[in-house]
Amino acid sequence: xxxxxxxxxxxxxxxxxxxxxxxxxxxxxxxxxxxxxxxxxxxxxxxxxxxxxxxxxxxxxxxxxxxxxxxxxxxxxxxxxxxxxxxxxxxxxxxxxxxxxxxxxxxxxxxxxxxxxxxxxxxxxxxxxxxxxxxxxxxxxxxxxxxxxxxxxxxxxxxxxxxxxxxxxxxxxxxxxxxxxxxxxxxxxxxxxxxxxxxxxxxxxxxxxxxxxxxxxxxxxxxxxxxxxxxxxxxxxxxxxxxxxxxxxxxxxxxxxxxxxxxxxxxxxxxxxxxxxxxxxxxxxxxxxxxxxxxxxxxxxxxxxxxxxxxxxxxxxxxxxxxxxxxxxxxxxxxxxxxxxxxxxxxxxxxxxxxxxxxxxxxxxxxxxxxxxxxxxxxxxxxxxxxxxxxxxxxxxxxxxxxxxxxxxxxxxxxxxxxxxxxxxxxxxxxxxxxxxxxxxxxxxxxxxxxxxxxxxxxxxxxxxxxxxxxxxxxxxxxxxxxxxxxxxxx
Ligand code: NAD
Numbered sequence: 001x002x003x004x005x006x007x008x009x010x011x012x013x014x015x016x017x018x019x020x021x022x023x024x025x026x027x028x029x030x031x032x033x034x035x036x037x038x039x040x041x042x043x044x045x046x047x048x049x050x051x052x053x054x055x056x057x058x059x060x061x062x063x064x065x066x067x068x069x070x071x072x073x074x075x076x077x078x079x080x081x082x083x084x085x086x087x088x089x090x091x092x093x094x095x096x097x098x099x100x101x102x103x104x105x106x107x108x109x110x111x112x113x114x115x116x117x118x119x120x121x122x123x124x125x126x127x128x129x130x131x132x133x134x135x136x137x138x139x140x141x142x143x144x145x146x147x148x149x150x151x152x153x154x155x156x157x158x159x160x161x162x163x164x165x166x167x168x169x170x171x172x173x174x175x176x177x178x179x180x181x182x183x184x185x186x187x188x189x190x191x192x193x194x195x196x197x198x199x200x201x202x203x204x205x206x207x208x209x210x211x212x213x214x215x216x217x218x219x220x221x222x223x224x225x226x227x228x229x230x231x232x233x234x235x236x237x238x239x240x241x242x243x244x245x246x247x248x249x250x251x252x253x254x255x256x257x258x259x260x261x262x263x264x265x266x267x268x269x270x271x272x273x274x275x276x277x278x279x280x281x282x283x284x285x286x287x288x289x290x291x292x293x294x295x296x297x298x299x300x301x302x303x304x305x306x307x308x309x310x311x312x313x314x315x316x317x318x319x320x321x322x323x324x325x326x327x328x329x330x331x332x333x334x335x336x337x338x339x340x341x342x343x344x345x346x347x348x349x350x351x352x353x354x355x356x357x358x359x360x361x362x363x364x365x366x367x368x369x370x371x372x373x374x375x376x377x378x379x380x381x382x383x384x385x386x387x388x389x390x391x392x393x394x395x396x397x398x399x400x401x402x403x404x405x406x407x408x409x410x411x412x413x414x415x416x417x418x419x420x421x422x423x424x425x426x427x428x429x430x431x432x433x434x435x436x437x438x439x440x441x442x443x444x445x446x447x448x449x450x451x452x453x454x455x456x457x458x459x460x461x462x463x464x465x466x467x468x469x470x471x472x473x474x475x476x477x478x479x480x481x482x483x484x485x486x487x488x489x490x491x
Pocket of ligand 1: 154158182213236238288386414
């Protein structure tokens with residue numbers, strides 16, 4: 001490992017790429033700055049075209065042997081990979097709260113165990129992937145899932161460890177090799193992930209990490225014609241660019257993008273439960289793609305619901321994400337903070353009323369107060385566009401038809417939440433056009449279930465069998481049932 005490692009609150013981090021089983025240093029670097037107090041955490045490698053070429057070459061060379069191991073041969077490596085993550089649970093929590101502002105409490109109890117499962121669950125599930133056999137009168141079809149080749153994984157800053165492992169797990173388990181491009185605003189836990197891969201003894205080239213900007217390193221990676229798949233999580237604008245670039249090489253993409261999900265509160269909802277769940281939308285300072293940020297509340301219960309939510313929000317602890325009591329941390333970057341503030345200011349200038357928040361929070365330079373805006377029209381920018389900050393909107397409705405129209409009335413279609421009598425809530429949820437919707441709950445994500453969005457929220461599904469469908473090439477081995485007689489008239 002490189003001698004250039006630096007220290008973040010007692011955790012040693014490599015600033016370098018990880019290519020072909022070793023650390024690769026870089027002359028060009030960029031600064032990694034903490035969103036908590038703007039301290040410089042370290043200088044990180046900034047990948048060039050040559051680094052991208054080296055990483056894809058290493059992954060391509062490693063692919064045949066890794067694929068040939070089969071699911072059973074790969075499983076022990078992946079088990080060790082997950083165990084190495086588990087051994088560093090505290091270090092992952094320290095780093096992701098320091099560079100991404102993710103709540104330390106959430107890392108320890110949610111993200112790190114889930115990151116381990118992302119690896120082990122798919123490794124075990126790959127063992128159960130049998131050839132599907134289709135019998136017809138004339139043939140037996142042995143339908144196989146073959147690994148596709150080199151997979152590029154590109155992740156955003158808001159949950160780097162969880163999102164990287166969610167893609168790397170199934171990609172590696174199904175026999176592909178991986179090049180991960182880490183998010184430049186939160187690069188540290190991806191570097192620790194490379195330490196884990198190394199410690200687990202993954203063969204050189206099976207897992208590679210590139211650090212660097214999207215514009216240079218990311219763009220060069222997705223332009224590489226040797227890729228078999230691109231799995232991307234991030235913004236709509238970047239996804240469009242990646243899809244266009246990948247199309248030039250006919251590389252299939254899975255795109256997990258932004259959201260503007262509805263949080264529906266029907267007149268027959270348990271308002272205390274609905275308000276407690278709605279307050280969770282401020283967690284991670286609202287920088288959560290699947291948050292239900294548009295509160296759509298039946299007019300008959302809007303006042304009672306709003307007061308309950310206000311009571312919840314008054315008790316939210318805004319502060320340092322490294323402190324276990326904190327519930328709302330910083331905004332990732334000053335640019336993002338200004339973007340959030342701009343959305344709120346334009347909404348207010350257009351007639352929106354601030355029920356609470358609406359300004360920066362005094363805790364620190366990159367903090368924004370949990371905010372609720374009302375008096376909105378469906379066409380308003382703040383109702384239509386993803387803010388990605390601690391800003392919720394509240395609109396009221398009078399009928400199921402009206403709330404379904406409002407929920408469906410944006411270009412996004414990632415998730416949703418529906419509180420109400422269960423049968424009623426399911427009936428409404430079935431009419432909302434999204435990739436998923438939670439009934440009287442939020443955030444339940446089982447690895448066996450499909451995840452993804454429609455419209456501007458994404459293309460494709462990952463999770464369970466859907467991950468394997470994406471990361472594998474489906475091949476039909478056709479075995480005739482009668483002796484085959486070659487003939488030009490044969491179909
Ligand atoms: P982003 O699109 O700016 O960046 C995401 C990643 O893409 C980064 O690693 C970046 O370096 C890279 N990138 C940027 N330009 C690139 C290019 N030209 N070629 C290749 N790679 C490039 O997104 P972000 O601001 O980091 O993340 C926030 C967005 O991610 C929000 O819209 C959020 O909703 C979305 N998100 C979606 C999900 C989901 O599962 N649907 C999960 C988390 C975040």
